[in-house]
Amino acid sequence: MPDATSVTHFHANNGTALSLDVERRQGEFHLQASLTLPGKGVTALFGASGSGKTSLLRMIAGLDRPDSGTIRLGEKTLTDTRRGIQVPPHRRRLGVVFQEARLFPHYRVRGNLAYGLHPSMRSRVDAIVELLGIGHLLQRLPATLSGGEARRVAIGRALLTAPRLLLMDEPLTGLDGARKQELLHYIDQLARDIDIPIVYVSHDPHELTAIADHLVLLDQGQVRAEGRLDVLLNRFDLTEHLGGFDAASVIAARVEMHDIHYALTRLTLEDGQTLSVPRLDASPGQRLRLRIPVRDVALALTEPRDISYRNRLHAVIQRIEPLDGSRASVELGLSVSGQALRARLTRHALDEMGLDVGMPVVALIRSVAFETR
Numbered sequence: 001m002p003d004a005t006s007v008t009h010f011h012a013n014n015g016t017a018l019s020l021d022v023e024r025r026q027g028e029f030h031l032q033a034s035l036t037l038p039g040k041g042v043t044a045l046f047g048a049s050g051s052g053k054t055s056l057l058r059m060i061a062g063l064d065r066p067d068s069g070t071i072r073l074g075e076k077t078l079t080d081t082r083r084g085i086q087v088p089p090h091r092r093r094l095g096v097v098f099q100e101a102r103l104f105p106h107y108r109v110r111g112n113l114a115y116g117l118h119p120s121m122r123s124r125v126d127a128i129v130e131l132l133g134i135g136h137l138l139q140r141l142p143a144t145l146s147g148g149e150a151r152r153v154a155i156g157r158a159l160l161t162a163p164r165l166l167l168m169d170e171p172l173t174g175l176d177g178a179r180k181q182e183l184l185h186y187i188d189q190l191a192r193d194i195d196i197p198i199v200y201v202s203h204d205p206h207e208l209t210a211i212a213d214h215l216v217l218l219d220q221g222q223v224r225a226e227g228r229l230d231v232l233l234n235r236f237d238l239t240e241h242l243g244g245f246d247a248a249s250v251i252a253a254r255v256e257m258h259d260i261h262y263a264l265t266r267l268t269l270e271d272g273q274t275l276s277v278p279r280l281d282a283s284p285g286q287r288l289r290l291r292i293p294v295r296d297v298a299l300a301l302t303e304p305r306d307i308s309y310r311n312r313l314h315a316v317i318q319r320i321e322p323l324d325g326s327r328a329s330v331e332l333g334l335s336v337s338g339q340a341l342r343a344r345l346t347r348h349a350l351d352e353m354g355l356d357v358g359m360p361v362v363a364l365i366r367s368v369a370f371e372t373r
């Protein structure tokens, strides 16, 4: 029986980038997008409700046709309106997972997984079942599954068709907090263990920081920005679109050790600085992604002694800009261990502390959320 790690080796997809240049009108709505998405990792299509995420996904999947344009996956042309090419959805070699699982109700989980099973994936079934944690569900009918379980089965079914790209349209919608977190964990694991790029539609900034490597920000049918997640999260002009008040930075760290006495886990950054967080279920050496809300970062000029914030990071101020729409606050871009961290202060505090670009400061961090990656 293959183990879960063997999943890593299937279906090498290196360099299979999706490129598209499409235009489509839907009533009053006009979508225009020109993009090349990376051939690996998770790309989030992100934007407010009605920005065109699902419309774009449907065109990639071949469920809708652009008024004009092209869509290519690697060397293969999926759509070319000028040449009259429109490969039908089932011949695109794409796996699609919708908001609802859409399993076949009369087939057991095993039957659902077998449906569309690609011969090249036969030897991989066990590994994918294990990766998604659905082994104990194989004899069950879809009606008896929880929402999260059903979606894991739907993801498994999509993967077993040997897709060259996996499309997910808000797969966490309607799940409660714990199940959302659980499914997010499985998807994250999947993204690391398989070599199939994922395009992930979401309007939730938390999902985005948890899972995406690359981001396409849609705004009223247009691509407002596109690039690496950490780079875009650090763009102040996009704050309004990327969480607003809930905007956050993402920082990479590694688990160093667990402190059993205080039930804490110690994490290290690249330059040796450390952070302590409530005990995590992660092994020493494991890499994590930390989500640090902008409003939870305070600054001091020196290490304060009489304050309860345990997490202090030495940083250097890289830029200071007014916060859009606020006369009272400013945004600061800091460099911490070669990574970007944002903070938000009142102008009053900025002036009183005499903060300026190039100055070293201590960033005091009130709360940190963790994503295992």
Ligand SMILES: Nc1ncnc2c1ncn2[C@@H]1O[C@H](COP(=O)(O)OP(=O)(O)OP(=O)(O)O)[C@@H](O)[C@H]1O
Binding pocket: 026, 027, 028, 029, 047, 048, 049, 050, 051, 052, 053, 054, 055, 056, 203
């Ligand atoms: N068949 C249609 N006819 C007319 N307008 C449509 C049609 N389908 C979608 N629209 C409009 O296109 C716009 C984009 O819709 P789309 O579903 O792509 O947005 P979205 O970003 O996925 O939103 P959400 O996050 O709410 O799912 C919306 O204004 C929607 O009302």
